[in-house]
Amino acid sequence: MKRKIAVIGAGVIGLTAALKIQKEYGENIVVTIYTADKSPNTTGDVAAGLWAPHLVQDTPEDKILKWAKETQDFFWKLWKDGYALDAGISLQPVVNLLCDDTSIPKWSTIAIGCNEIKGKELERFKNDHKIPYTGGFTFTSFTCESTKFLPFLENIFINNGGQIKIKKIENFSQLKDYDVIINCTGIYSKILMSDNSVKAIRGQILRVEASWQFHTVIDDSDDGCYIIPNANCVILGGTHQLDDEDTKPRIEDATRIIKGCKQMIPSLHEAKVLRHQAGLRPGRDQIRLELTTINLGNKLVPVIHNYGHGGSGVTLCYGCAGEVVDLVKIALTKSKL
Numbered sequence: 001m002k003r004k005i006a007v008i009g010a011g012v013i014g015l016t017a018a019l020k021i022q023k024e025y026g027e028n029i030v031v032t033i034y035t036a037d038k039s040p041n042t043t044g045d046v047a048a049g050l051w052a053p054h055l056v057q058d059t060p061e062d063k064i065l066k067w068a069k070e071t072q073d074f075f076w077k078l079w080k081d082g083y084a085l086d087a088g089i090s091l092q093p094v095v096n097l098l099c100d101d102t103s104i105p106k107w108s109t110i111a112i113g114c115n116e117i118k119g120k121e122l123e124r125f126k127n128d129h130k131i132p133y134t135g136g137f138t139f140t141s142f143t144c145e146s147t148k149f150l151p152f153l154e155n156i157f158i159n160n161g162g163q164i165k166i167k168k169i170e171n172f173s174q175l176k177d178y179d180v181i182i183n184c185t186g187i188y189s190k191i192l193m194s195d196n197s198v199k200a201i202r203g204q205i206l207r208v209e210a211s212w213q214f215h216t217v218i219d220d221s222d223d224g225c226y227i228i229p230n231a232n233c234v235i236l237g238g239t240h241q242l243d244d245e246d247t248k249p250r251i252e253d254a255t256r257i258i259k260g261c262k263q264m265i266p267s268l269h270e271a272k273v274l275r276h277q278a279g280l281r282p283g284r285d286q287i288r289l290e291l292t293t294i295n296l297g298n299k300l301v302p303v304i305h306n307y308g309h310g311g312s313g314v315t316l317c318y319g320c321a322g323e324v325v326d327l328v329k330i331a332l333t334k335s336k337l
């Protein structure tokens, strides 16, 4: 008999996990996704989708590096195989500026073509932006647009024989017939299921028309702004308001973002605003990626948790999916005994 796996959530985390399981097990397993919402209504659909680990709190650095590298390789493969348009993937230069003597993060060692910004070049950015930067680095990175990437993954998943059911899971006993349950509920794990270790990190952005802007600029200071081009728009951000669950865009945030971005790239005063958006990053002290079991009607069912990716869900998705596959193997081996 085929083994049955249920994935809860069709955000970037749930979809990549579901696909990776299919890829590993092929015909031997049936994967069903249960989700309350799908693209274009997930958290990732608000994101700028830049590959760059960000707001991951105390998740161990070696894990971040591993998961980020595997995801970068995945984007690279899609890019190389000719799926840039379909999957919404672009490759572009990034200028990441630092304030308050913040050091260059460890993950820069796996970023493509990373160089430190110093000396005259740093002075130029300080003068141009009128911001007292203390350092910075440049690299080349992928942006991955969820509004294209998620439907792209959904199609592959369905072509592989997977099913997506639009259904909010209120009680896990609804899934008691499955051999393994994968919990990829993002911030909703807090709102719908009261995991109080998950805290919203609210992010507000604007999507603007600025066809001349071809590179990302990030001011990494506390209330710094960022400019990230996607294929058909440019994202201006942002905010990271802890424990704030308001998904309505606010005028005061938008005003601050526009002012900060124009200070860095003055020509943005010409940019037409297409859309204001706010989303909730699933913040947690650490990403939760572990195997547990739950008792559902006298049956112990393995549950793999995969949530709390903060500001890096896109950056880490494929690496985390690989770890889910490892845990599925352990779960299925145990349940056979």
Ligand SMILES: Cc1cc2nc3c(=O)[nH]c(=O)nc-3n(C[C@H](O)[C@H](O)[C@H](O)COP(=O)(O)OP(=O)(O)OC[C@H]3O[C@@H](n4cnc5c(N)ncnc54)[C@H](O)[C@@H]3O)c2cc1C
Pocket: 008, 009, 010, 011, 012, 013, 014, 034, 035, 036, 037, 038, 042, 043, 044, 045, 046, 047, 048, 049, 050, 051, 052, 167, 168, 169, 170, 184, 185, 186, 187, 188, 189, 192, 202, 203, 204, 205, 237, 238, 278, 279, 280, 281, 282, 307, 308, 309, 310, 311, 312, 313, 314, 315, 316
């Ligand atoms: C403004 C902003 C900018 C960002 N920029 C970046 C960036 O540049 N790079 C980057 O890597 N990350 C970025 N992020 C973070 C990234 O978007 C998130 O980390 C990521 O989207 C989280 O994905 P997820 O699948 O865990 O959650 P979600 O996308 O929230 O998906 C959760 C899914 O679970 C479903 N669900 C929840 N509860 C239930 C239930 N009870 N029953 C059924 N279904 C349920 C939901 O319907 C949804 O489909 C940004 C986020 C924001 C808000």
Ligand SMILES: *[C@@H]1O[C@H](CO)[C@@H](O)[C@H](O)[C@H]1NC(C)=O
Pocket: 037, 038, 039, 040, 041
């Ligand atoms: C997304 O949300 C909008 C507005 O609530 C809704 O009309 C639409 O059906 C949703 N789309 C999906 C795919 O869930």
Ligand SMILES: *[C@@H]1O[C@H](CO)[C@@H](O)[C@H](O)[C@H]1NC(C)=O
Pocket: 171, 172, 173
């Ligand atoms: C979930 O459903 C089971 C079985 O129907 C029930 O015993 C349990 O109380 C329910 N749990 C919650 C939190 O509603």
Ligand SMILES: *[C@@H]1O[C@H](CO)[C@@H](O)[C@H](O)[C@H]1NC(C)=O
Pocket: 172, 181, 183, 185, 189, 190, 193, 194, 195, 294, 303, 305
């Ligand atoms: C799924 O994750 C949420 C959030 O942490 C948690 O409350 C819920 O109990 C988990 N589900 C199971 C079956 O363990």
